[in-house]
Amino acid sequence: MITSQQLIDKLLNSAQAHQPSMSPTQLKAYVMAILADELCWAFNNDEIVAKNVKQRISKLVPREIVNYKIAVKSNKARLS
Amino acid sequence: MITGYQLVQTFFDKAQVHKPNMSPHQIHLYVIGLLADELAWAFNNDPIVAKNVKDLLYKLDPTTLPAPTEPIEASQTAAEGTSAPSVGTVKKIEAISNPLGSDISPSLSYQSFLLFLKKFPKAAVKDLRDQTNGFLWVFVPVNAYEDDSQLFKWLRQNKFEWSNAEKAWYYPIL
Numbered sequence: 001m002i003t004s005q006q007l008i009d010k011l012l013n014s015a016q017a018h019q020p021s022m023s024p025t026q027l028k029a030y031v032m033a034i035l036a037d038e039l040c041w042a043f044n045n046d047e048i049v050a051k052n053v054k055q056r057i058s059k060l061v062p063r064e065i066v067n068y069k070i071a072v073k074s075n076k077a078r079l080s
Numbered sequence: 081m082i083t084g085y086q087l088v089q090t091f092f093d094k095a096q097v098h099k100p101n102m103s104p105h106q107i108h109l110y111v112i113g114l115l116a117d118e119l120a121w122a123f124n125n126d127p128i129v130a131k132n133v134k135d136l137l138y139k140l141d142p143t144t145l146p147a148p149t150e151p152i153e154a155s156q157t158a159a160e161g162t163s164a165p166s167v168g169t170v171k172k173i174e175a176i177s178n179p180l181g182s183d184i185s186p187s188l189s190y191q192s193f194l195l196f197l198k199k200f201p202k203a204a205v206k207d208l209r210d211q212t213n214g215f216l217w218v219f220v221p222v223n224a225y226e227d228d229s230q231l232f233k234w235l236r237q238n239k240f241e242w243s244n245a246e247k248a249w250y251y252p253i254l
Contacts, residue, residue: 001124002253004116007133014140028108035115036084038136042122042129044081049122049129053087056118060094 011035091115134253143186181207184216184251188238200224200231206248215250222247 011031016022019030042049091111095102099110122129183189197203202224208214218235225231240249 002120004113004120007120007123008112008116010137011140014137017141017143018139028112032088032108032112032115033084034136035112035119036088038129038133039115039119039122040082040084040087041132042119042126043087046122046126046129049118049126052121053118056114057090057094060091060098 007035087115130253182209185239193238196234197231200229203231215253217246218249219247220249 008031011034012027015027015030015034019027022030039049039053043053044050088111091114092107095107095110095114099107102110119129119133123133124130181190184193194205197205197218200220202221204219206217206219209216218240220231235249238251240251242248243250
């Protein structure tokens with residue numbers, strides 16, 4: 001089980017090793033892009049992740065309906 | 081199908097409405113937190129997401145993580161149009177190979193781990209790495225060995241961590 005903080009720390013450390021010449025601001029943007037890239041893959045391939053993300057977005061602005069198309073995913077059952 | 085860029089834009093727009101008093105820098109951090117929160121959940125509940133993230137971390141910094149296993153079946157590249165850096169992320173869509181008995185880290189093989197633990201017969205190994213986010217565990221009965229024994233020193237040196245909940249040592253996923 002990992003926490004979001006552990007994930008950010010790990011990504012920042014690894015990103016820093018991979019891109020040592022980047023400024024702190026550039027590293028944050030880089031890590032954000034990595035997070036977004038991985039999360040969007042999960043969003044497009046895992047219905048529960050997509051539902052979670054949509055719920056999170058709707059909680060930020062509750063009256064708006066978020067209606068992204070979800071890609072076809074495998075029929076793996078997961079606990080919500 | 082959404083892209084990473086769309087996801088970031090959506091979170092930014094909504095976060096700005098939700099937190100109108102935040103500075104651009106604060107909004108940046110807030111969105112990173114939101115993305116990480118959601119990705120951590122996906123990591124903990126979807127083994128393919130976990131493997132993708134671990135493979136990506138290895139590609140970014142091969143010195144810190146075990147080498148990723150080779151893809152078993154055809155692979156699918158990351159979604160197009162994303163703003164993510166190009167580090168050759170490969171998304172495995174098939175099952176992950178069985179990690180039981182595999183090397184613990186680039187510098188620690190499973191065999192040498194077992195060989196060392198043979199010196200401490202009261203310690204028990206439980207390899208749960210074939211389960212979703214399962215760990216490699218070392219259980220040591222209370223008072224079986226001195227606190228400053230070679231066993232505990234070795235576990236710490238090799239980056240094993242203590243779990244208060246399980247009262248055992250484990251090798252962390254990340």
